[in-house]
Amino acid sequence: MGQETAASLDFRNDLLSHPAPGAGLLRGLLAKGRPLVMGVLNVTPDSFSDGGRFLDPAAAIAQAQRLAAEGADILDVGAESSRPYGNAVAVPLDEERARLAPILPAVIGLGLPVSIDTMKAAVAAWALDAGATIVNDVWGLQRDPDMAHVLAAHDAPVVVMHNRDTADPRIDIVADVTAFFERSLAIAAGAGIARERIVLDPGIGFGKTPEQSLTCIARLDAWRGFGLPLLVGASRKRFIHSVVASEPAERLGGSLAAHLLAVENGAAIIRVHDVAPTVQALAVAAAIRRAR
Ligand code: HH2
Numbered sequence: 001m002g003q004e005t006a007a008s009l010d011f012r013n014d015l016l017s018h019p020a021p022g023a024g025l026l027r028g029l030l031a032k033g034r035p036l037v038m039g040v041l042n043v044t045p046d047s048f049s050d051g052g053r054f055l056d057p058a059a060a061i062a063q064a065q066r067l068a069a070e071g072a073d074i075l076d077v078g079a080e081s082s083r084p085y086g087n088a089v090a091v092p093l094d095e096e097r098a099r100l101a102p103i104l105p106a107v108i109g110l111g112l113p114v115s116i117d118t119m120k121a122a123v124a125a126w127a128l129d130a131g132a133t134i135v136n137d138v139w140g141l142q143r144d145p146d147m148a149h150v151l152a153a154h155d156a157p158v159v160v161m162h163n164r165d166t167a168d169p170r171i172d173i174v175a176d177v178t179a180f181f182e183r184s185l186a187i188a189a190g191a192g193i194a195r196e197r198i199v200l201d202p203g204i205g206f207g208k209t210p211e212q213s214l215t216c217i218a219r220l221d222a223w224r225g226f227g228l229p230l231l232v233g234a235s236r237k238r239f240i241h242s243v244v245a246s247e248p249a250e251r252l253g254g255s256l257a258a259h260l261l262a263v264e265n266g267a268a269i270i271r272v273h274d275v276a277p278t279v280q281a282l283a284v285a286a287a288i289r290r291a292r
Contacts, residue, residue: 023196025113025133026157029073030229034286035263037278038115038271039064039072040235041107043079043099046089049236049248049273051081057102064107070275074134075107077127078117082138084205085238096123104130115159121146128154138206139163140184141191148191157197159231160184164207173212174222177202181226199269201231204258210242217258220265233271234258256281 029036043060045052054060064075079099080091091099096118108114108131115134116127121144124135133156140160141148151158162177181200188198200223202216213234223230240246240254252274259270260281272278 023155023157023194026197026199026229029113030268032073035267035282036073036269037071037275037282038074038076038231038233038269039067039070039275040233040271040273041067041075041077042081043077043103044081046083047078047081048083048085048238049251055099060103061106064103064110067275068110068112071279072112072275074113074115074269075110076115076117076136076271077104077107077132078136079123080118080120082117082119082206084203093120093122096120097126100127104132108132119143119147121150124156125150125154128156133157134159137161138203140180141187142180142184148187148193151188151197152191152193155197157199158188158193159199159201160188161201161231162203162206167207167209167212169209169211173208173215174219177216178223181223185226195228199229199231200226201233201271204232204234205237205239208239210239213237213239214243217262217265220262220267224266229268230266231269231271232259232262232267234262235272235274252277260285 041054041060041064042050043054045055054063067075077100079096104127113134114132115136116124116132117136118124119137119139124147135151135156136159137147138161140162160181162180204213204216217232217234220230235255236248236251240251244254255272255274256277259272259278262270263282270278
């Protein structure tokens with residue numbers, strides 16, 4: 001875990017020579033045969049746990065280097081806080097691109113697949129043209145009507161995340177997420193996006209009560225039937241505070257527990273801020289499993 005093998009380096013070199021490898025990229029990553037770690041880089045002033053820390057381009061590039069050195073398999077770069085906990089400040093297109101432009105080439109140059117965390121089709125298209133290879137859409141193709149077409153045109157893999165404008169404690173969250181995924185998959189099919197390019201994510205903390213976020217991790221296997229890789233992003237999220245009162249920076253223990261159980265329940269990719277401790281936790285969990 002986290003250690004480079006000749007095979008994985010060859011694989012990354014191969015990725016570099018194929019900037020838009022579509023389904024092959026995802027298949028190649030998943031073929032590593034272990035859960036993948038997606039490291040989070042927020043180039044934002046207002047992200048819920050690290051807003052402002054990496055807005056400066058030099059700090060952002062240094063953080064990307066750190067995430068890569070710590071063993072991230074994918075770098076997820078976002079320049080607009082998706083604000084799982086409200087107070088959304090919409091970032092204009094030009095501003096989002098202006099935050100990304102000084103850092104994206106250097107981040108892509110690290111040689112890991114780069115995913116662009118954006119709700120805007122225009123930002124996704126621009127980042128894919130610049131060499132990003134995956135799009136992470138926290139509205140699962142259901143917010144920007146051009147997103148599915150951009151993905152189809154670029155042959156890029158996409159993370160389809162469940163979201164809701166507001167949480168409703170009365171709903172069956174598993175059924176709601178399932179219906180959302182079905183809508184997203186229909187949109188994807190209509191645009192000509194191959195199913196093998198899609199990753200599903202229940203969107204921990206997005207339009208959910210803390211209890212519903214816990215349910216989504218506990219019941220992750222409910223979505224295995226789609227036959228698609230599942231991603232979970234529980235890192236530092238507020239549902240951890242609902243179990244043990246804590247500030248975002250104090251939620252590493254809860255994040256590790258959530259991600260280990262998510263992997264146990266079928267997650268193929270986990271999205272984290274703290275790559276090194278996560279890589280270590282996954283490696284130890286895998287060693288214990290092998291010792292059975
Ligand atoms: N969570 C956040 C942002 N993007 N993307 C996916 N696919 N899944 C997630 O769970 C997810 C996501 C929120 O975390 P962060 O990026 O740290 O915060 P912010 O959106 O405030 O920048």
